[in-house]
Amino acid sequence: MFDLTGKNALVTGASGGIGAAVAKALHGAGATVGLSGTRVEPLQALAAELGDRAHVLPCDLGNAAAVEELVKQAAEAMGSVDILVNNAGITRDALAMRMSDDDWLSVIEVNLNSTFRLCRAAIRGMMKARWGRIINVTSVVAQAGNPGQVNYSAAKAGVAGMSRSLAQEVASRGITVNCVAPGLVETAMTAKLNDEQRGKILAGVPAGRIGKPEEIAAGVLFLASVEAAYVTGATLDINGGGDML
Amino acid sequence: MSDIADRVKKIVVEHLGVDAEKVTENASFIDDLGADSLDNVELVMAFEEEFGIEIPDDAAETIQTFGDAVKFISSAA
Numbered sequence: 001m002f003d004l005t006g007k008n009a010l011v012t013g014a015s016g017g018i019g020a021a022v023a024k025a026l027h028g029a030g031a032t033v034g035l036s037g038t039r040v041e042p043l044q045a046l047a048a049e050l051g052d053r054a055h056v057l058p059c060d061l062g063n064a065a066a067v068e069e070l071v072k073q074a075a076e077a078m079g080s081v082d083i084l085v086n087n088a089g090i091t092r093d094a095l096a097m098r099m100s101d102d103d104w105l106s107v108i109e110v111n112l113n114s115t116f117r118l119c120r121a122a123i124r125g126m127m128k129a130r131w132g133r134i135i136n137v138t139s140v141v142a143q144a145g146n147p148g149q150v151n152y153s154a155a156k157a158g159v160a161g162m163s164r165s166l167a168q169e170v171a172s173r174g175i176t177v178n179c180v181a182p183g184l185v186e187t188a189m190t191a192k193l194n195d196e197q198r199g200k201i202l203a204g205v206p207a208g209r210i211g212k213p214e215e216i217a218a219g220v221l222f223l224a225s226v227e228a229a230y231v232t233g234a235t236l237d238i239n240g241g242g243d244m245l
Numbered sequence: 246m247s248d249i250a251d252r253v254k255k256i257v258v259e260h261l262g263v264d265a266e267k268v269t270e271n272a273s274f275i276d277d278l279g280a281d282s283l284d285n286v287e288l289v290m291a292f293e294e295e296f297g298i299e300i301p302d303d304a305a306e307t308i309q310t311f312g313d314a315v316k317f318i319s320s321a322a
Contacts, residue, residue, distance in 0.1 A: 127287060172283065 002225035005030035008078035009224065010071065012061065012118065013088030015042040017187030018137060021213035022085055025221045027053060031083065034074040061088050061114035062106065071121035080129065083224045084122040086115045086159070087137040091189060093148040104151045111155035116162060119177070123170055132175035133224045136163050137216070138235065140183040144243045156181075160235060167233035176232035180219045183239025185211040207240030249296075249322065250315045256291045257311060260284065270312040288314070296322045 009026045013019035015037035023033045023046060032053040035043045040058050047054040055077040059070045074081050089111045092103035119134055126132025141149055142156035160179050167177040184190055184201050190210070193201075202208065219236045222228055237243065254268050261278050274280040274288065289305045292298070292314060298321045300308070308314050 124290070127283075169283065172281070 002029050002221055002227060004083070004224065007031045007082045007224075008034070008074075008080050009083035009085060010034040010036060010057070010074040010078075010081045010118075010122070011085040011087060012036045012059070012070075012114075013137075014046060015039045016087070016189070017213040018182065018185060018216050019085075019087040020046055021217035022087055022137075022220045023054075024050065025214070025217035026083065026085075026224060029221060029225075031224075032078050034078055034081070036070060036074075037088065061110045064113070064117065067114045067117045068121060071118060071125075075125060080125055081122050082126070082129065082131060083133040083135070084118060085135045085137070085220055085224070086118055088114070089137070089139075089152075089155075089189075091149065091152050091192075093152070095148055096150045099150060107151035108155050108158075111152065112158040112162075115159050119162070119166055123166075123175060126175045127170065127173050130174045132170070132173075133228075134163070134166070134175070134177040135220050135223045136160075136177070136179045137220070138179045138181045140181055140237070140239045140243050142181060163235075164233045171232055174229070176223070176228065178223045178228075178231060178233070179235040180216060180223065181235050181237050181239070182216045183211060183237075183242045185213055185216055187213060201242070205240040205242040207242075209240065211238065211240060247315070247319070249319050252295055253292065253311065253314050253318060256295060257288065257314075260288055260291060268311050270310070272311045273309050274311075275309070292318060298322055 009031045011019055011023045014023045014035035023035055027033045027050050034055045034057045036057045036059045037043050038060050043056045047056050057073055059066050061067055071081055092107050136159050138156040138160050141153040142160050145153050163177045163179050216238050219238050257268050258265050261280055263278050272278055289300050293300055296318055308317055
């Protein structure tokens with residue numbers, strides 16, 4: 001349905017469940033994809049699975065200098081970065097009273113600071129091209145909160161606010177900035193949740209089930225499309241009806 | 246006209262899509278040439294690239310006209 005032929009997309013966290021699904025969806029629509037992540041092996045496996053139009057671009061998003069370089073490397077490998085999907089994220093869960101500065105800061109650094117740095121680097125080329133798509137993967141907890149995740153929810157809410165400001169700055173140049181906010185999705189990150197946590201979350205999900213990474217990727221694909229040109233500063237909630245406002 | 250002024254004018258004409266004869270010494274990017282604040286940022290970044298210089302934010306704020314740009318770049322390049 002959506003045609004991304006000729007577009008180049010950089011996807012962070014492509015070694016994870018949602019990131020890999022996003023990369024597959026964009027690639028399936030014809031885009032060339034730059035697969036970024038910390039673990040090289042799953043990235044190479046994904047690139048091999050995709051075949052042509054896939055580049056492996058390892059990067060530790062906790063390293064500010066490496067983050068600054070990533071967009072340049074992606075542009076060199078693919079020719080440009082037309083679509084940026086900031087999907088990478090880490091968790092360091094603990095109740096606030098037990099949360100160390102390091103747990104707080106590392107989550108803010110990777111999930112919020114690196115997202116800003118990648119956006120800043122990518123809009124340069126997008127401004128010149130007068131076209132761009134930035135999709136930031138946030139989380140239902142940005143709005144709803146979640147005990148044990150003060151750091152993660154603060155970072156994700158920060159990304160949501162940043163996205164709305166950036167959307168206003170660059171809208172006149174054909175660049176859209178949106179968020180996709182997944183609820184509970186079956187990935188390595190959520191596999192860490194225990195049954196009690198899972199049960200509690202699912203009790204508030206009208207769909208009564210956990211989401212699939214492909215269902216998040218479908219939302220990202222829409223926001224990356226030419227057709228979504230008039231959608232900017234928005235958050236697309238993909239959570240089975242949980243957390244309706 | 247100096248080489249620097251020619252190169253600055255070329256960037257301004259290309260970026261803002263205005264006629265070269267409108268880009269005069271006292272022409273203000275925003276008031277006379279139709280630029281918005283984002284255009285100003287893009288112009289400064291284009292100048293930095295073209296001339297291999299860094300234009301700090303406080304200096305960038307003083308570059309309001311074509312003449313300002315040529316003067317600053319001449320002293321920095």
